[in-house]
Amino acid sequence: MELYQEKMDMFEILVKQNYEKVYKTIYFYTKDKYVSEDAVQQAFAIAYSKLNQLNSKDKFASWVTSIALNEAKHILKNKNNKKITSITDFHIEPLLxxxxxxxxxxxxxxxxxxxxxxxxxxxxxxxxxxxxxxxxxxxxxxxxxxxxxxxxxxxxxxxxxxxxxxxxxxxxxxxxxxxxxxxxxx
The missing domain is CATH 1.10.10.10 (Winged helix-like DNA-binding domain superfamily/Winged helix DNA-binding domain)
Structure with a gap:
């Protein structure tokens, strides 16, 4: 049980550190808030279930982003919307x-x-x-x-x-x- 809690704690930290970046990347790609949210949520669920396959937590961000991009493509394909629009209204980060x-x-x-x-x-x-x-x-x-x-x-x-x-x-x-x-x- 203690090992499970450590895994949850580590995963929670990784999600907090990377969620916004992954979401922005997927939104940047899809231009659809709901598709992006679904893809990112699904990606983190998949990442959690396959966390033992990750060799280094330093690669977590790019790994989960790849999963999210694949999920977004899958969602868009299922919606019969095969065209992913280019970047227009996405802002990389709030202007500091x-x-x-x-x-x-x-x-x-x-x-x-x-x-x-x-x-x-x-x-x-x-x-x-x-x-x-x-x-x-x-x-x-x-x-x-x-x-x-x-x-x-x-x-x-x-x-x-x-x-x-x-x-x-x-x-x-x-x-x-x-x-x-x-x-x-x-």
């Missing part, structure tokens, strides 16, 4: 800073992510938001490791290109304003 630069940066990143193709978006979310390793992403998506590396590299390139386009457009607008003001005042 009131500084304008931080707000602008987060908005720019979010806007750029929404413009990416779904598969590019998916790789960036799994790598940088879910903190999955390349091997875990490879296993989750059912593709080989080298293909995962290539796709992640392409997703990062696409992201960089979109950011650079945004920067160039903003610079052109800044350069046009003085000219427009001058013409308006004449």
């Amino acid at each position: 800073y009131s500084e304008e630069d931080d707000i602008i940066l987060k908005e720019d990143v979010n806007n750029t992510l929404t413009k990416l193709k779904h598969h590019d978006n998916q790789f960036l979310v799994l790598k940088y938001y879910a903190d999955l390793t390349l091997q875990q992403i490879s296993d989750l998506l059912g593709i080989n490791l080298s293909n995962t590396k290539v796709r992640l590299h392409r997703a990062k390139d696409a992201f960089r290109k979109l950011i650079n386009q945004e920067i160039n457009q903003n610079q052109e607008v800044d350069l046009q304003w003085p000219y427009q003001k001058k013409n308006l005042s004449e």
Whole structure:
């Protein structure tokens, strides 16, 4: 009985430490509050029942996130909704800073992510938001490791290109304003 209580206590700590991160990742992926809640709840239930298969508690977050992503895919598939939407309204975490630069940066990143193709978006979310390793992403998506590396590299390139386009457009607008003001005042 004491061993069972220790397992429960350890699992409770792991859930408290990781629940929000896993939920945000799944919501980021599904864009559906109820699907995300169901998938995360089911993932933690599965994780508890298979906790003895986990070699290191350091890998718990990525392990349970992988389970939750699979559960979300399963739920969406059963709803005959095979398309998982891209990132649009998800906020990575509440803004902790009131500084304008931080707000602008987060908005720019979010806007750029929404413009990416779904598969590019998916790789960036799994790598940088879910903190999955390349091997875990490879296993989750059912593709080989080298293909995962290539796709992640392409997703990062696409992201960089979109950011650079945004920067160039903003610079052109800044350069046009003085000219427009001058013409308006004449």
